[in-house]
Each structure stands twice: as structure tokens, then as C-alpha cells.
Amino acid sequence: MTDPKYGPRDPLSAEQVAAAVAALRANWTVLDAEPMPAGSDIVYGVTVRDAHDRRREVVLKCFRRDGPVEGRSPERFFVEVDLLELVGRETAIPVPEVYGAYRSRDGLPAPAFLMERLPGEPPLGVAAEGRAAVAERLLRESGRYLARIHDLRSFDAFGDLVSGDGGPAVRDGRATWPARLRDIVDDSLDGLAGTRFADLAERLREYADGRFDELDLAADAALLHGDYRPGNLLADPGTGEPTAVLDWGAAQAGDPRYELAWAVREFAGRAPVGSVARARVREAFIDAYEESRGTRFERDAAFERRQSFYLAVTWLVECRWFDAWWGGADESAREARAERLRENVKELR
Missing domain, CATH: 3.90.1200.10 (Aminoglycoside phosphotransferase (APH), C-terminal lobe)
Incomplete structure (x- = not known):
């Protein structure tokens, strides 16, 4: 999906990313953050140091109010959190663990949630011959x-x-x-x-x-x-x-x-x-x-x-x-x- 309103433009400052992560995990320190492409919301890949001094790769996802999809709302955005938790709890389907979420925060993009960044690559070209x-x-x-x-x-x-x-x-x-x-x-x-x-x-x-x-x-x-x-x-x-x-x-x-x-x-x-x-x-x-x-x-x-x-x-x-x-x-x-x-x-x- 490649409309200009889809990523990878960078709508958040480093300070905003750090503040959003801190609102969700106060004892995590942001080491690096990069906007992720091809999303209708604001999505960042973030490297953090957690409370045990371990590096983690996580994803920060925030609602984009000027996004390209008609009918989007905070409630529609936030259903992803509900479903990730439901699917993770009741099935063996691999989905990211949600580390935290908020519906509103003064001065921060909202709603937003922080989730695990799982390994793997997008499996494009599934129908290709040879494999x-x-x-x-x-x-x-x-x-x-x-x-x-x-x-x-x-x-x-x-x-x-x-x-x-x-x-x-x-x-x-x-x-x-x-x-x-x-x-x-x-x-x-x-x-x-x-x-x-x-x-x-x-x-x-x-x-x-x-x-x-x-x-x-x-x-x-x-x-x-x-x-x-x-x-x-x-x-x-x-x-x-x-x-x-x-x-x-x-x-x-x-x-x-x-x-x-x-x-x-x-x-x-x-x-x-x-x-x-x-x-x-x-x-x-x-x-x-x-x-x-x-x-x-x-x-x-x-x-x-x-x-x-x-x-x-x-x-x-x-x-x-x-x-x-x-x-x-x-x-x-x-x-x-x-x-x-x-x-x-x-x-x-």
C-alpha cells in the first residue's frame, strides 16, 4: 500500500517516541527508533533497554488521525490490542505480545500500544516456482x-x-x-x-x-x-x-x-x-x-x-x-x- 499517507514518513520526534514508550513501560530506555513503512498508522521499530539491562526489539503503533482509510476511529484502531491478546491467549497462532497500551495521554499520539517484534520476513512471492x-x-x-x-x-x-x-x-x-x-x-x-x-x-x-x-x-x-x-x-x-x-x-x-x-x-x-x-x-x-x-x-x-x-x-x-x-x-x-x-x-x- 503506497499512498503518501501510508508510511514511511516520520511524523514523531525522538522525544515523542521516547515519551510514548515511557508512558507504557516507565523503566525501559529507548536506544533507537525507525519509522516502519507500509502502514496506515504511525508505526516505529524501537530498540529498548529493559529493566534487566537487556536489549529488546519492539514495535510502537499509534493511531494516525490523518490516515488514508475512511471510517477509521480510535475504537477501530484499538480492536487490534483486543485481538492480539485474545488470539495469544486462546490459540497457538504466533502473534506479538502486547507490552502496554493507552487510550489517551496528554501531548502524545493516542491511542497507542507497544508490542513484541517477532522474527521472520514477509513471505512475498509465495506462488513462485523453485521452492x-x-x-x-x-x-x-x-x-x-x-x-x-x-x-x-x-x-x-x-x-x-x-x-x-x-x-x-x-x-x-x-x-x-x-x-x-x-x-x-x-x-x-x-x-x-x-x-x-x-x-x-x-x-x-x-x-x-x-x-x-x-x-x-x-x-x-x-x-x-x-x-x-x-x-x-x-x-x-x-x-x-x-x-x-x-x-x-x-x-x-x-x-x-x-x-x-x-x-x-x-x-x-x-x-x-x-x-x-x-x-x-x-x-x-x-x-x-x-x-x-x-x-x-x-x-x-x-x-x-x-x-x-x-x-x-x-x-x-x-x-x-x-x-x-x-x-x-x-x-x-x-x-x-x-x-x-x-x-x-x-x-x-
Whole structure:
């Protein structure tokens, strides 16, 4: 994600970073701090000396009030703390330990939290040839982790999650999944006005209306990570074993099959539908997901039709946010992706 409002600009002084860390861990001393790129919030990698005179690598994350994501709020930002603590407490999914958090502090960016910095590297290029065993392990473990996330909590409504008194809660929820999905589609279509994809809006609206009329989209409201992709994971580059699942601030309550469509698309490196790379990723990921949940999808025509629609919705969302996600990318990569999205829309049936 490369809009100028996404990192790595440096909005905090060294004194502000030190003060924020001190507000969370008074007996820790900041030795060094560097802004971290590619985030919608203010994120710093910080080296500290703790109370036992040991060096620690930690991450300071602060709410960015001028961030690029519409609808963000302190409560939406703070749900990540709730989820990191919940997932760390109730699962074996590797997530950072939260060392401290505050909702407000005079003179400091707020809310903010401090967390462990886990080892590993972003496992980009999962679908690349040449390291099949490493890619297979990453895909299967990531599929199992996503299944565990989806089984962790259920909700009475569908929508974005915020930090509530009793943990993650749905804000301004919808009673049914089709209603929630319709909001996602309509908001994205409305947001195409004035973009390079404005001319696709009518075609996409016609397609979406047909799918809403045709498909059975009934679902239970499960916990969704909200942005489950290789860029939000860390992994051991030698083995493919995931070492961290990060960035829970986009969590929502929704249909797990919708997040599966997004995850397969992202872990396949956005490979075209029907490609060998995408088919390989899809099979490994969903097989491990089903194995972890102890149940299999009935992969009939209705299932495939629904998943195709969900995939098309992810394309629509990407068109809506194209400038934010691709604005700072290499021009050739950006233009190639824009053309691929147009081809995807042309091929919708």
C-alpha cells in the first residue's frame, strides 16, 4: 500500500517516541527508533533497554488521525490490542505480545500500544516456482491459522469490529451477511467516481445485482482477520513456517468464505483465475483450512459461483482503493495491475 499517507514518513520526534514508550513501560530506555513503512498508522521499530539491562526489539503503533482509510476511529484502531491478546491467549497462532497500551495521554499520539517484534520476513512471492516445499508449508500453515481465526469467535451482527467493554464488538452492524456485503459493494461502486475505473461502475453494478439476486449468500458471522495476506505475515525464510500474524486492525464479522476468496487471491500473488499457480495455491490453502476445521466444503457449482462473486468483490474493492494501494508503486507494475483488473471485469459472467 503506497499512498503518501501510508508510511514511511516520520511524523514523531525522538522525544515523542521516547515519551510514548515511557508512558507504557516507565523503566525501559529507548536506544533507537525507525519509522516502519507500509502502514496506515504511525508505526516505529524501537530498540529498548529493559529493566534487566537487556536489549529488546519492539514495535510502537499509534493511531494516525490523518490516515488514508475512511471510517477509521480510535475504537477501530484499538480492536487490534483486543485481538492480539485474545488470539495469544486462546490459540497457538504466533502473534506479538502486547507490552502496554493507552487510550489517551496528554501531548502524545493516542491511542497507542507497544508490542513484541517477532522474527521472520514477509513471505512475498509465495506462488513462485523453485521452492515448492517452503511454499507448501507456508500455505498449509497459513490455511490452518485462518481456520482457527474463523472458529475463535462468532457475533450477532455483521460489520467492522471495534474495541468494546467485553472485547471485540460489531459497530453499526447489519443483521444479515447479504446486507453487509451489499454495503461493501455499494460503497466501493460509489467510490469509483472520479477514478480511472469510473467507466467500469455500470458493468460492475449490473454484475453484482445479478449475483445478489441469484446466489444464496446466507452465512454466520465469524471473526475475520480482515486483511489476511502474505504482507501481513512473517515467516522463517528457510522453512516457510509462519512466525507472526500481524495487522488485525481491519477485523470484521463476516462470512469465512469471503475471506477465503481474498486469502487465496493474495497468497497466489494475484495470479489469473484458471492459472496453474492459482490452482496450486487454492488447493493447498483450502485443503489445510478444511482439515483444521474438521469439515469439508461442498465444492459444488453453487460454492464455486459464490466464491467467484466474492473474488469479484475483492477486485471491486481494489479498484476503489487503487490509488492508495498502488500510487507509489513502479509505474509499469501499477499500469499492468490496472490493465489486469480491467481484464478481470471484462471476463465476469
